[in-house]
Amino acid sequence: MxxxxxxxxxxxxxxxxxxxxxxxxxxxxxxxxxxxxxxxxxxxxxxxxxxxxxxxxxxxxxxxxxxxxxxxxxxxxxxxxxxxxxxxxxxxxxxxxxxxxxxxxxxxxxxxxxxxxxxxxxxxxxxxxxxxxxxxxxxxxxxxxxxxxxxxxxxxxxxxxxxxxxxxxxxxxxxxxxxxxxxxxxxxxxxxxxxxxxxxxxxxxxxxxxxxxxxxxxxxxxxxxxxFLADRPIYTKVKDEPPTRYVSGCHVERALVANGSTIMGQVADSIISRAVYIKKSARVEKCIIMQKCVIEENCDLSYVIADKDVYIGEGVVLHGTAEQPIVLRKGEKVTKEDMR
Missing domain, CATH: 3.90.550.10 (Spore Coat Polysaccharide Biosynthesis Protein SpsA; Chain A)
Structure with a gap:
């Protein structure tokens, strides 16, 4: 060439x-x-x-x-x-x-x-x-x-x-x-x-x-x-992780979910990266959740971008908009006390 x-x-x-x-x-x-x-x-x-x-x-x-x-x-x-x-x-x-x-x-x-x-x-x-x-x-x-x-x-x-x-x-x-x-x-x-x-x-x-x-x-x-074309693949760094685990009672629709995650709550219209943990009764809709994030029980998230290693504590409610999604920076921790 x-x-x-x-x-x-x-x-x-x-x-x-x-x-x-x-x-x-x-x-x-x-x-x-x-x-x-x-x-x-x-x-x-x-x-x-x-x-x-x-x-x-x-x-x-x-x-x-x-x-x-x-x-x-x-x-x-x-x-x-x-x-x-x-x-x-x-x-x-x-x-x-x-x-x-x-x-x-x-x-x-x-x-x-x-x-x-x-x-x-x-x-x-x-x-x-x-x-x-x-x-x-x-x-x-x-x-x-x-x-x-x-x-x-x-x-x-x-x-x-x-x-x-x-x-x-x-x-x-x-x-x-x-x-x-x-x-x-x-x-x-x-x-x-x-x-x-x-x-x-x-x-x-x-x-x-x-x-x-x-x-x-x-x-x-x-x-x-x-x-994503079959004859022109998009390559990336290889990471050997197990398939994502969908726990009984979870609900996932219209989402891209990478490997290594655990889904126990509800996910819709969202992109979930590797090794993400979404716990029971958590709701994630129209969100981008990056690698190794943890979303605790009873959270309610919509129009949120959570960067890598973000921790969202139990019961946190975050609602952004399509025009102004909420951005949680890399490594950020959010709890209900922070929201008061």
Whole structure:
């Protein structure tokens, strides 16, 4: 494959702050058993791309723990494979994909690679992009930079020659541009631009509201069929856990439930991650419950996002709305006394 990849995991989204205080956007859990970065990494592997540089900013411990050396994506190779390239500057890539200041810190990743083209992608858009098809169209168009779009919405994914990318990195200060996205948005001369129309399922995750809506949208079978394709699987870190245990008397409908959980209460229209404990007489409706959360007896939750390791004490009642779901931050403990 004549394509190397830059996964820009340094972009920050202020609207996701409650979920990214201890992790990057790229490592935010999604769809019960995945992280957001699983989708671009899987798309790359399914497209035959095997040289991948991940450029994260702090705090990236959660991301590093998740992707490791890339084994789950078959990127743990002696030649090429996955490169973890942390960005030290904190003002680079705040909201712009492919920030040149950040990429400049690891310029050798580009100069030493043998692939003639590069794809610069983000880690906050969920899709099934085929980069082989996109590269073919880019070459045929004769353009300098091709941007992936869908129905007029930018997917903030760009293909360009590696030599042009290196030149932009080295000269961006003189050219007064800050990122690949910036160059495309300005339609900076003298470059020729092209658009690649993507027709599949996608979701832009840039706020708590969009995260909540995109997550629950996967309860629709048609959306799942478009995102989780048999011939283009979404890979993630393998965790060996037993199947979820459904205790007699529980009631579960229209929910995505990962393995390793124990369900004793009622769950509807919700996404339940690994190793979650929902006790007797608890009611969970239209919620996103992340890994290792505990929901005690007689709780009543609706429109709640509970981050990892959240503890909700007995009898707690939390009702958010679709527009403003309640977010419980990672490791938070909520009891009835806290609600008074």
């Amino acid at each position: 004549n394509l190397m990849a830059v996964v820009d995991a340094s972009v920050k989204k202020e609207g996701l702050q409650d979920l990214t205080m201890q992790r990057t956007v790229s490592s935010v859990p999604f769809a019960g058993r995945y992280r957001l970065i699983d989708f671009p990494l899987s798309n790359l592997v399914n497209s035959g791309v095997n040289t991948v540089g991940v450029f994260p900013t702090y705090p990236f411990a959660s991301l590093l723990d998740h992707i490791g050396v890339g084994k789950s994506w078959d990127l743990d190779r002696r030649k090429n494979g996955l490169f973890f390239l942390p960005v030290t500057q904190r003002d680079g890539g705040i909201s712009s994909v492919g920030a040149f200041g950040a990429l400049e810190e690891h310029i050798q990743f580009f100069t030493k690679s043998i692939q003639p083209h590069a794809v610069v992608i983000n880690s906050f858009i969920v899709s099934q992009l085929d980069f082989k098809d996109m590269l073919d169209q880019h070459i045929q168009s004769g353009a300098d930079i091709t941007e992936a779009v869908s129905g007029g919405v930018s997917l903030k994914t760009y293909i360009l020659s590696k030599d042009l990318l290196i030149d932009l990195i080295r000269t961006h200060r003189d050219k007064k541009v800050v990122s690949v996205e910036d160059v495309v948005n300005l339609k900076k001369s003298p470059y020729k631009f092209n658009e690649y129309e993507y027709e599949g399922y996608f979701a832009v995750i840039d706020s708590v509201q969009s995260y909540f809506q995109a997550s629950l949208a996967l309860l629709d079978e048609e959306n799942r069929k478009q995102l």
